[in-house]
Amino acid sequence: MKRIFNLPQEELPRRWYNVLADLGEPLPPPLDPRTKEPLEPEALKALFAEECVAQEVSTDRFIDIPEEVLEVYRLWRPTPLFRAVNLERALKTPARIYYKYEGTSPTGSHKPNTAVAQAYYHKVEGTKRLTTETGAGQWGSALSFACHVFGLACTVYMVRVSYEQKPYRRVMMEVYGAEVIPSPSERTEAGRKILAKEPDSTGSLGIAISEAIETALNDPGTKYSLGSVLNHVLLHQTIVGEEALLQMEMAGDYPDVVVGCVGGGSNFGGLMLPFFRDAQSRGRKVEFVATEPVACPTITKGEVRYDYGDTAEMTPLLKMHTLGHEFVPPPIHAGGLRYHGMAPIVTHLVRKGVVKAVALDQVHVFEGAVLFAQTEGIIPAPESAHAVRAAIDLAKQCAETGEEKVILIGLSGHGHFDMSAYADYLAGKLVSTASL
């Protein structure tokens, strides 16, 4: 049976899909952190590339991918779509399971799709250095790589718990020439404030974002880059779904369910948004399932309101699902899913009933990840494992009901830097979320 659906490189999609053209109403605008008034896009240019700011509010349905960005994408894109035949057999399910695998990128996840685009736009504008935060290290690796490709310096604030759990992620960033600082740090006002209150702080993405922004605002040649949440980040990630649309067609199938994990919502959005458009135009019904950890249940337990993206209240306020910007999640292994907020696009689609969310316990998640590794061979990133687990649960339901659902998983990355998490799971040391 055919298991791999590869697109030829000549068929790499050349446009990103902008869902803002198809939401039927504008998203609530970001608010200025000081005045709480709607923010002029101009004000965002202090932090972000001009082109990204334009994309943030654009309503053009498709946006051309610059040739220089396509040229870098061709290092690993198109990424493969697999049919998970062995997993289906192990589950004795009539469901047909596919996964779109982003782990073949240079840094092992979907994150370079936007890192490369953002670094490119900054290079064009003459930016000298980018700062950012990283949780699990995936985003920091992607931006370090992208900055190096376009000749920019890169400073990464890495959440301390990950810095300690994943020393090799740090080394990877350093190989690409980046400077990596554990957060909270003494380097910034925001970091010093947290350390004064809590010297042993394990850090959070919210704190690291504050540090990265402060550094960017204090240095004229330096700008800031965000790896998720914002509209332009989800836009850049739609390359994933655009490829997957063509690949599902090659496979002669169409998903009934698309399932992804959500930290800030970018890999999930990147995969599902093109299917959202396509399903609407064909009058098809597709279920979109966002999975998150019980330990950081942004959609399932959060409120929808305006909130800051960071702990120190420096970012614009976004209307989104949030657990509160001061929320510090317990140090679970899926570091990339430890974020208090959500992409406003995903929040909007949840409120419209297009996307539904489920929260999963990490022990249950790792059990699924090990089954996936033992059948399909790929060891999923702990984040991606949330999507895998939800798909397994769905496929098991199909085994009971006899439904032949077609399930598409967003496998956002590999877990090769997460062996300590797998070691804990195998040794029975991983704690169930309920007891954290």
Ligand SMILES: *Cc1c(COP(=O)(O)O)cnc(C)c1O
């Ligand atoms: C960062 C990361 C995520 C979570 O971020 P999103 O913006 O929600 O995609 C998920 N999976 C992997 C492998 C990641 O690196």
